[in-house]
Amino acid sequence: MNPPPHRILVLGLGNDILADDAVGLVAARSLRRHYPDEIEVVEAAESGLALLDFLEGRSHALLLDAILTGRHPAGTVLEFSRGDFDTALGTSSHYAGIPEVLGLAECLGVPVPTELCILAMEVEDLYCLREGLSVSVERALPDYVGRARQILDGWCRSPVGSGA
Amino acid sequence: MQKPIREAWNSAYTKANEEYLRRRTITIDPITRLEGHGKIEIFLDDRGEVERAYFQVPELRGFETFCIGRPAEDMPQITSRICGVCPTAHHMAATKALDDLYQVQPPPTALKIRDLVYNAFMLEDHALHVYILGGPDFIVGPDAPKELRNVVGVIQKVGVDVGKRVIAMRRRLREMISYFGGKVIHPVFGLPGGVSKGLAPADLPGIKQLAHDAVDFARFTLQVFKDVVLKNDRYLTLITSDTYTHRTYYMGLVNGRNQPDFYAGKIRVVGPTGAEYANFPTQHYLAYISERVEPWSYVKFCYLKPLGWKGFVDGPESSVYAVAPLARLNVAESMATPEAQKAYEEYIAALGGKPVHYTLANHWARVIEMLQAAERMRELANDPGLTGTEIRTIPTATPKAGVGVVEAPRGTLIHHYETDERGLIRKANLIVATQGNSARMAMGVEKSAKGLIHQGKVDDGLLNMIEMAFRAYDPCHGCATHSLPGQMPLIVSIRDASGRVVQELRR
Numbered sequence: 081m082n083p084p085p086h087r088i089l090v091l092g093l094g095n096d097i098l099a100d101d102a103v104g105l106v107a108a109r110s111l112r113r114h115y116p117d118e119i120e121v122v123e124a125a126e127s128g129l130a131l132l133d134f135l136e137g138r139s140h141a142l143l144l145d146a147i148l149t150g151r152h153p154a155g156t157v158l159e160f161s162r163g164d165f166d167t168a169l170g171t172s173s174h175y176a177g178i179p180e181v182l183g184l185a186e187c188l189g190v191p192v193p194t195e196l197c198i199l200a201m202e203v204e205d206l207y208c209l210r211e212g213l214s215v216s217v218e219r220a221l222p223d224y225v226g227r228a229r230q231i232l233d234g235w236c237r238s239p240v241g242s243g244a
Numbered sequence: 245m246q247k248p249i250r251e252a253w254n255s256a257y258t259k260a261n262e263e264y265l266r267r268r269t270i271t272i273d274p275i276t277r278l279e280g281h282g283k284i285e286i287f288l289d290d291r292g293e294v295e296r297a298y299f300q301v302p303e304l305r306g307f308e309t310f311c312i313g314r315p316a317e318d319m320p321q322i323t324s325r326i327c328g329v330c331p332t333a334h335h336m337a338a339t340k341a342l343d344d345l346y347q348v349q350p351p352p353t354a355l356k357i358r359d360l361v362y363n364a365f366m367l368e369d370h371a372l373h374v375y376i377l378g379g380p381d382f383i384v385g386p387d388a389p390k391e392l393r394n395v396v397g398v399i400q401k402v403g404v405d406v407g408k409r410v411i412a413m414r415r416r417l418r419e420m421i422s423y424f425g426g427k428v429i430h431p432v433f434g435l436p437g438g439v440s441k442g443l444a445p446a447d448l449p450g451i452k453q454l455a456h457d458a459v460d461f462a463r464f465t466l467q468v469f470k471d472v473v474l475k476n477d478r479y480l481t482l483i484t485s486d487t488y489t490h491r492t493y494y495m496g497l498v499n500g501r502n503q504p505d506f507y508a509g510k511i512r513v514v515g516p517t518g519a520e521y522a523n524f525p526t527q528h529y530l531a532y533i534s535e536r537v538e539p540w541s542y543v544k545f546c547y548l549k550p551l552g553w554k555g556f557v558d559g560p561e562s563s564v565y566a567v568a569p570l571a572r573l574n575v576a577e578s579m580a581t582p583e584a585q586k587a588y589e590e591y592i593a594a595l596g597g598k599p600v601h602y603t604l605a606n607h608w609a610r611v612i613e614m615l616q617a618a619e620r621m622r623e624l625a626n627d628p629g630l631t632g633t634e635i636r637t638i639p640t641a642t643p644k645a646g647v648g649v650v651e652a653p654r655g656t657l658i659h660h661y662e663t664d665e666r667g668l669i670r671k672a673n674l675i676v677a678t679q680g681n682s683a684r685m686a687m688g689v690e691k692s693a694k695g696l697i698h699q700g701k702v703d704d705g706l707l708n709m710i711e712m713a714f715r716a717y718d719p720c721h722g723c724a725t726h727s728l729p730g731q732m733p734l735i736v737s738i739r740d741a742s743g744r745v746v747q748e749l750r751r
Contacts, residue, residue: 097310129414132411210310
């Protein structure tokens with residue numbers, strides 16, 4: 081039997097051989113060094129329902145991911161919370177992303193974090209197989225990790241038992 | 245490699261790759277590239293009828309350049325990382341390519357373990373499509389209000405207990421895959437000549453129980469499908485409607501008795517009448533499969549090389565073939581396991597005999613394949629050879645070239661590597677499953693657009709019906725997509741006879 085999961089999860093999502101898609105993983109690795117004990121840091125390349133396996137049983141979760149909307153300069157950090165997705169569910173869902181996973185969890189009574197934050201960095205390149213980040217993304221990395229630490233510091237101070 | 249050198253290397257290869265793409269004279273809508281959207285362009289004539297419709301998806305670049313110079317043994321890890329949706333399929337195709345490259349035959353126990361893991365993966369992936377991705381079309385209903393056409397709508401229709409059962413089975417199957425190979429996405433499982441880990445006899449009862457429960461789960465899924473879909477005459481009418489029918493060739497791996505085999509076998513191709521067109525060892529794929537580039541899409545369109553490219557046409561003049569569940573059941577003469585065989589007979593009888601040309605029948609075929617995958621798991625779990633200790637044959641031959649082929653959930657997946665004598669990659673070619681279906685998918689989108697859009701009138705319901713034409717294949721769009729923005733983005737642009745965009749729908 082596995083031990084119960086840490087209440088606070090950092091989930092770095094991405095692919096480290098797909099250019100800027102690695103940014104969430106790189107940031108997660110850096111956070112692991114800052115929080116050796118009180119937080120669990122997971123790097124994952126999974127999508128859809130697999131995310132439920134990571135989120136189940138946590139009270140707080142911070143997701144780090146790359147996003148490419150073409151509407152912001154590369155390096156811009158976008159922040160989403162659970163509330164941002166309530167309206168997204170139902171528009172189309174033949175693809176299982178975070179909103180669907182949360183919707184499904186709610187439907188099935190699976191405990192998922194009540195405190196959920198997604199920090200997504202706008203990037204340049206998500207389609208070329210290569211190692212290494214674009215310069216714009218590399219430059220924005222310290223601020224990205226800094227924002228993640230602010231959020232995590234707040235969560236670490238919150239009393240155990242808050243959240244789910 | 246040191247960091248500055250690696251960066252210089254990557255930048256040079258990116259440039260070379262971009263140059264190569266330019267030479268292919270592809271024009272790409274910037275939206276497709278920037279936002280990673282699936283894109284459908286519909287061109288209307290002056291009466292508002294559909295003249296042409298194009299379906300475009302983004303594609304990953306730079307695969308071959310990324311691989312050149314790397315050790316062939318890295319390919320199962322590299323390729324399993326290019327797609328977050330079907331890592332196990334890439335891992336297995338790459339592992340088989342390494343067997344071929346080093347001319348090594350894995351011991352029987354290793355082959356059984358690979359087969360077991362692969363069938364578990366097939367079952368898990370198919371279940372995800374049946375219940376979650378494709379479920380909204382059939383379980384909820386193709387013309388249900390759009391706020392219900394999602395995973396929550398599916399659960400409301402089948403019930404919370406069924407939902408829990410799906411999640412639990414999926415998790416157990418993935419745990420078994422992890423037992424043998426570590427992480428599902430970065431598996432350390434297949435090695436040239438065998439596998440990295442055997443099955444401890446003490447863990448066999450757990451595997452047997454899982455296989456037993458998997459058969460129950462697949463049976464139950466077939467029942468859900470029958471109750472919800474097959475008892476509804478309107479669905480059956482939709483499945484068999486001309487809008488979703490294409491008389492093409494079909495391709496899939498078969499065993500010596502022409503039964504579907506997801507892990508091994510020869511490639512069999514049948515024609516639009518169902519007659520066998522070809523049956524060949526996987527190493528001969530280049531003699532049969534060719535790829536065509538069109539100016540409006542990144543995707544390369546596969547066709548049967550000996551017939552030559554004849555355009556996006558079906559019927560006796562076609563050279564287009566399809567892969568995936570519908571195709572696999574068409575190339576098969578029977579199923580490889582008893583309960584799947586029974587389900588297959590019902591399917592063929594209900595749909596008017598073979599070959600079945602109805603694209604939407606893919607959903608039904610997928611459920612039948614779930615049953616075969618689960619029954620095959622049970623056979624293997626009860627095979628005394630599964631717990632053998634000899635799991636690797638050490639390669640000794642000098643490598644040159646290797647081909648590995650499996651049936652991915654989405655169809656025939658081909659890996660082909662050439663190396664120097666040290667085993668460093670010189671050339672790597674992949675034909676991914678969705679590519680095998682790309683021509684037929686394009687035809688499907690165009691035909692459904694023509695059938696459904698008249699006098700320039702387009703609404704959301706019609707849009708969904710057009711999407712259904714490609715969703716049945718469970719296509720894998722842009723392997724990069726994982727969590728955000730949380731839905732498969734799609735843009736449909738409708739253009740009038742002068743080419744002006746008159747309507748744009750986004751979802």
